[in-house]
Amino acid sequence: MTKRGLIKVASVAQTCFACPAQWQGETEDGEEIYVRYRWGWLEVHLGGVLTEPILDLQLGGEWHGEMTFEDLKKHTKEIISWPEKDSADET
Secondary structure: OOOOOOEEEEHHHHHHHHEEEEEEEEEOOOOEEEEEEEEEEEEEEEEOOOOOOOEEEEOOOOOOEHHHHHHHHHHHOEEEEEEOOHHHHOO
16 A cells, blocks of 8 residues: 555546556545556556656566556556546547
C-alpha cells in the first residue's frame, strides 16, 4: 500500500489496448492517474505521465504489452480501488 493509503479512482478509460496497454483517469481527490503496461512492466503514475511511478512492477517478458482491465485491477488491488468498469466499456 502507498503511504497515502488506498487510492480510489473515480473514473478511468483505456486509451490504448496493446503495446502499450494504457489507461488514464482521475482519482476521487481529482488527481490524474496514468497506467501503462509495456515491455512486461506495469507502471502507475499519479499526477500525469511525467511523474515518478507509484508502482513499477515487472509482470511479463520484454514483448508483453497487452492487459485487460480485469488483470489491471487484480495486479493493483492492494493499492488502488478501481471503478467496476472503465468508461471505454460503457455504452
